[in-house]
Amino acid sequence: xxxxxxxxxxxxxxxxxxxxxxxxxxxxxxxxxxxxxxxxxxxxxxxxxxxxxxxxxxxxxxxxxxxxxxxxxxxxxxxxxxxxxxxxxxxxxxxxxxxxxxxxxxxxxxxxxxxxxxxxxxxxxxxxxxxxxxxxxxxxxxxxxxxxxxxxxxxxxxxxxxxxxxxxxxxxxxxxxxxxxxxxxxxxxxxxxxxxxxxxxxxxxxxxxxxxxxxxxxxxxxxxxxxxxxxxxxxxxxxxxxxxxxxxxxxxxxxxxxxxxxxxxxxxxxxxxxxxxxxxxxxxxxxxxxxxxxxxxxxxxxxxxxxxxxxxxxxxxxxxxxxxxxxxxxxxxxxxxxxxxxxxxxxxxxxxxxxxxxxxxxxxxxxxx
Numbered sequence: 001x002x003x004x005x006x007x008x009x010x011x012x013x014x015x016x017x018x019x020x021x022x023x024x025x026x027x028x029x030x031x032x033x034x035x036x037x038x039x040x041x042x043x044x045x046x047x048x049x050x051x052x053x054x055x056x057x058x059x060x061x062x063x064x065x066x067x068x069x070x071x072x073x074x075x076x077x078x079x080x081x082x083x084x085x086x087x088x089x090x091x092x093x094x095x096x097x098x099x100x101x102x103x104x105x106x107x108x109x110x111x112x113x114x115x116x117x118x119x120x121x122x123x124x125x126x127x128x129x130x131x132x133x134x135x136x137x138x139x140x141x142x143x144x145x146x147x148x149x150x151x152x153x154x155x156x157x158x159x160x161x162x163x164x165x166x167x168x169x170x171x172x173x174x175x176x177x178x179x180x181x182x183x184x185x186x187x188x189x190x191x192x193x194x195x196x197x198x199x200x201x202x203x204x205x206x207x208x209x210x211x212x213x214x215x216x217x218x219x220x221x222x223x224x225x226x227x228x229x230x231x232x233x234x235x236x237x238x239x240x241x242x243x244x245x246x247x248x249x250x251x252x253x254x255x256x257x258x259x260x261x262x263x264x265x266x267x268x269x270x271x272x273x274x275x276x277x278x279x280x281x282x283x284x285x286x287x288x289x290x291x292x293x294x295x296x297x298x299x300x301x302x303x304x305x306x307x308x309x310x311x312x313x314x315x316x317x318x319x320x321x322x323x324x325x326x327x328x329x330x331x332x333x334x335x336x337x338x339x340x341x342x343x344x345x346x347x348x349x350x351x352x353x354x355x356x357x358x359x360x361x362x363x364x365x366x367x368x369x
Contacts, residue, residue: 035075035077036073036074036075037075038059038074038075039213040212040213040265041061041073041074041075041267042061042130042213042214042215042266042267043059043095044110046108046110047059047095047107047108047110050107050108052097052104052105053104053105054097054099054104054105056099057097057098057099057104057105058074058076058097058098058099058100059074059095059096059097059098059107060072060073060074060079060081060095060096060098061073061074061093061094061095061096061130061259062090062091062092062093062094062095062096062129062259063078063092063258063259063260064092064256064257064258064259065087065090065091065092065257066087067087068083068087069081069082069083069087070082070083070087070090070096070103072096072098073259079098079100081096081098081101081102081103082101082102082103083102083103084102084103084104084105084106088125088126089106089126090103090106090126091109091112091113091126091127091128091129091257092128092129092257092258092259092269093128093129093130093131093215093217093259093267093269094106094107094109094129094130095107095130109129109130110130110160111129111130111131111132111159111160111161112126112128112129112130112159112160113126113127113128113129113131113134113155113156113159113161113217113219114126114127114155114158114159114280114281115127115155115274115277115278115279115280116278116279116280116338116342117278117280123280123342124280124281125280127217127219127257127271128217128257128269128271130215131159131161131215131216131217131269132161132162132209132214132215132216133161133162133163133164133209133210133214133215133216133217134152134155134156134159134161134162134163134164134216134217134219135164135165135166135206135209135216135217135218135219135229136149136152136153136156136163136164136165136166136219136220137166137168137218137219137220137224137225137226137229138165138166138167138168138183138220138221138224139167139168139169139223139224139225140167140168140169140170140172140173140175140176140179140194141169141172141173143221143223143224144167144179144182144183146182146186146331147331148221148277149165149183149186150186150187150289150290150331150335151277151279151335152219152220152277153186153187153189153190153285153289154279154282154285154286154288154289154335155277155279155282155285156285157189157282157284157285157288157289158279158281158282158283158284158285158286158288159285161217162209163189163190163191164191164192164193164209164216165183165184165190165191165192165193166192166193166195166206166218166229167179167180167183167192167193167194167195168195168196168197168224168225168228168229169196169197169224169225170194170195170196171196171198171199176194177194179194180192180193180194186289187288187289187290187291188291189288189289193205193206197225197228197229197232198228200232203229203232203233204232206229206233207233207262207263207264208264209266210233210262210264210266210267210268211262211264211265211266212264212265212266213265213266214266214267215259215266215267215268215269216262216266216267216268216269217268217269217270217271218230218268218269218270218271219271219274220273220274221273221274221275222272222273222275223273224273226270226271226273227270230260230268230270233262233263233264233268234260234261234262234263234268235263236260256272257269257270257271257272258270278338278342279335279338279339279342280339280342280343281339281343282335282339283336283339283340283343286332286335286336286339290328290332290335292324293315293324293328293329293332296314296315296318296324297314297315299314307329307333315329
């Protein structure tokens with residue numbers, strides 16, 4: 001449990017701030033006139049009740065994760081910390097205990113947003129931690145993709161955050177409400193808002209999700225307006241880039257995740273645009289997004305129903321009567337297969353590699369004949 005004793009000297013805090021400011025420029029300019037309490041930073045009883053092995057260790061929140069160091073912010077100001085393990089084990093938004101120089105402990109996360117890592121063997125990659133609301137940003141144009149939104153919603157639900165679909169470029173279409181209804185129709189979990197990201201007054205409608213003590217993260221494809229939203233919500237001025245008019249696809253502006261203070265008094269995590277989103281450790285999230293299908297599947301008397309024509313299958317009956325779209329069923333099955341594939345155990349991976357090796361050997365012998 002955190003104790004207030006052992007606070008660093010003002011000189012130590014000042015040196016740390018100067019070093020961080022030199023590395024990160026205007027990013028830390030917002031902290032010059034503000035001293036944040038733990039509550040301001042999003043500290044909750046969930047974290048306060050976790051014991052630390054070092055009574056003099058101090059809590060701080062991770063604002064940036066680099067290859068060899070962490071930037072963090074606490075009541076004593078910003079500082080650079082040496083990670084206690086590989087930086088891939090940390091996420092922006094994490095709470096840690098430190099001894100002024102090195103991380104001593106990562107606190108158990110309240111929420112954790114993650115996805116499947118690149119590569120054939122998969123793995124789990126953390127995106128953000130201790131996020132209250134995950135704002136899934138898309139546009140009222142060709143970027144709107146129900147299958148992609150369902151992936152984000154499953155990732156959000158699996159991570160424990162509240163989903164919010166933010167539909168930008170609402171000023172460029174006569175049917176913005178139609179896009180909103182389509183988004184909300186995807187799952188009972190969804191709340192959706194349409195707005196013009198270039199209108200700061202319009203963007204202010206998002207303030208309730210990133211007010212004092214609240215943390216919101218932005219995710220979505222490149223070019224949907226995440227950086228523009230970030231600028232409006234935080235008062236910063238990061239450069240943006242235009243999209244390609246032919247296919248409404250954008251270019252990367254944000255290249256790293258970072259925790260920033262919002263004008264509403266909360267915190268915002270912006271993330272780089274995702275061209276591909278693999279699900280990992282998301283079985284419960286998938287079932288939550290497709291709750292209607294999961295309920296129908298449980299009505300079948302056998303657990304191995306593939307919903308492809310087995311007698312008595314309630315899922316196929318719903319498709320036949322028109323209450324369930326075949327496309328939605330296929331998207332659900334695809335996400336289930338993908339999550340199972342990238343969540344294979346080490347033993348399953350070894351067995352699969354042996355099977356592939358045997359097949360290649362057998363095929364090679366057959367071709368030699």
